[in-house]
């Protein structure tokens with residue numbers, strides 16, 4: 001354990017800065033090995049008379065320093081590894097600094113760095129301090145003017161935030177461009193790009209009739225692969241005008257795709273920078289999931305223009321203010337573009353896999369964290385996905401009109417400000433006249449609540465009494481919890497065909513067939529009257545709160561809900577609950593040495609789903625797949641990776657045996673139809689056909705391998721190719737290796753497609769997978785400096801529940817080695833990869849000891865970054 005433990009930063013210690021910088025003019029002379037950054041800032045004192053100005057800066061060489069155009073005496077400034085402190089300052093002054101940085105040596109991908117010969121920046125959260133000395137905190141808003149100078153041959157394109165004000169040639173083959181952004185912004189939204197890039201362009205006319213130029217910059221040759229992103233952008237701009245009344249504000253909106261990037265994408269004002277993985281798409285290189293993700297991420301970053309850029313966060317404890325809200329916005333955009341029911345299922349699957357897991361382990365934290373060592377570690381599923389669920393609950397509580405009133409007020413009241421989550425909630429209270437004091441606990445209390453629902457029907461009085469009980473487990477730093485304010489959307493499903501109105505005791509009017517109950521106590525009773533027959537209870541419709549909804553129901557009742565619930569989400573949920581019960585029982589019997597057997601009720605229910613599959617392909621595809629091994633591991637203590645894998649396989653094989661003919665017929669019927677289009681209906685058709693392929697090849701016989709191979713070789717698009725390979729990768733058959741070689745050779749020059757090739761091999765259940773992963777780490781296409789490559793190989797392997805948890809610990813060692821090596825290169829990504837170990841307590845003693853061992857070895861690593869120290873010490877503690 002290191003002795004100089006990094007210091008934690010606490011929300012309760014927040015203080016406004018003593019100075020404000022309101023304008024900054026930057027001048028960059030670009031050179032990969034020595035970039036000069038001249039900054040001229042206008043500074044005003046806003047705090048104590050004698051306060052010193054403390055600017056942050058890391059890895060900077062200070063070459064010049066002037067206050068009001070005069071050199072600063074050495075007695076009046078101090079520089080260390082992290083700060084530049086100036087004292088004896090007047091109340092208002094100009095500050096000039098000149099610094100030098102080395103972008104080519106910057107492997108952290110924070111600040112200014114070079115990716116494949118292109119200069120680019122990533123300043124969120126604290127990257128700007130690697131560019132120049134500054135008040136690198138979100139509550140300092142300044143107007144930026146940026147002049148960039150570089151070699152014209154190597155860097156013909158020079159971009160920054162705002163509108164282009166000037167450009168021209170200089171001596172010595174150099175040129176320059178100057179950009180001005182009239183909207184005051186924090187430094188984390190600064191961006192600069194310089195390089196030899198191609199672009200596509202389009203135009204959007206806003207609702208008030210202004211014309212905006214749209215440009216997407218990519219590596220030369222990739223221009224045709226950016227058209228889907230452009231199409232998504234225009235749809236997102238239109239949607240934000242309609243759904244939120246938000247219009248774009250600059251003359252130009254630009255996106256740049258780069259290959260080495262820590263995140264998915266970044267919402268810098270007017271100049272979004274994207275990981276090329278979530279921007280480039282063509283039918284032969286991108287899957288339907290890639291298309292959907294591109295649409296969602298393009299929209300997300302664009303929506304930040306209002307929720308993040310125009311209104312930003314006061315400090316990083318408010319991160320969910322912009323992220324939870326913007327995720328909620330992009331999820332609803334995608335739901336409107338595609339199928340709302342299916343989108344909700346996909347979002348909940350992600351929430352459960354990532355956020356529920358986080359909430360149940362040592363890294364649990366509230367949506368608004370109270371303390372951090374490195375804010376980079378809090379770009380989490382809790383801040384993003386649970387943060388979005390909290391907004392969704394506000395929407396449910398005040399209704400769509402109340403929601404729009406609240407957001408209109410938020411934009412009117414706070415435009416141009418750096419605000420807090422409290423300011424946001426206050427807008428909901430003020431616009432709707434509601435008291436949300438108790439609701440605020442969703443931001444403060446960590447952990448996933450459990451809601452137990454119990455119904456009792458009285459056939460004589462025709463009353464149905466529903467008791468709801470909520471509980472919230474202890475989480476790190478939060479031993480005691482208070483009851484939350486939880487919207488519970490519910491309905492009754494009649495055993496006959498009729499609908500049942502929901503009228504509560506004491507109400508005069510007949511209720512609707514679906515309503516939202518507000519659970520605010522630890523236990524609450526709701527009595528419904530005039531209920532003509534004993535109904536089935538459908539609770540938590542649309543997943544109305546990020547909670548575990550528990551209700552006692554027989555397998556037959558769940559099968560009935562699967563078939564008939566009016567809410568599509570709860571039809572799916574009933575199937576998942578039934579499958580989970582069946583699978584956990586199967587896993588536990590295998591654990592005790594008995595061969596697992598599938599449950600007839602579930603197998604029959606799947607038959608009913610199949611019979612109706614043609615009505616909604618994408619929805620049927622979701623209904624037909626049981627929960628993943630990772631999800632099941634969260635329901636078994638201790639989790640047995642082998643038993644879970646075997647049980648799930650046995651269930652799929654049993655379903656395939658019972659409905660083989662139907663799957664085969666459906667598979668043939670859904671065969672490729674005409675030219676590829678990425679729309680939702682065509683994607684749904686492909687998805688269902690590929691689920692059928694999973695069942696058709698379940699037996700893993702010679703015949704299965706032949707079908708999978710044919711599927712792969714006859715595919716006309718990446719989605720189907722990947723489905724064929726995914727089927728083959730499970731099987732120890734000769735077709736498998738041949739197909740992987742074929743795929744590799746075909747896409748040898750496309751790193752993003754080779755990522756898929758690596759991921760598939762890393763996710764194989766076959767025993768040699770760990771050896772394969774180790775071998776792929778030496779493949780020329782793998783590069784530990786590029787986060788996409790690391791995520792594709794190591795991230796996919798960590799998610800391979802069976803092989804990552806190999807009993808001898810070799811899976812843990814493989815990931816542990818990479819995490820430690822990566823820490824010296826890119827601490828942010830290393831800390832994220834380490835989360836693979838977060839749930840070590842859920843496994844048996846032997847596996848626990850092995851995983852703990854990896855964490856301890858990591859903590860002993862000399863020169864450990866504070867990023868990795870923070871997560872590893874929390875996990876092992």
Ligand SMILES: [Zn+2]
Nearest residue numbers: 300304323326
């Ligand atoms: Zn975001």
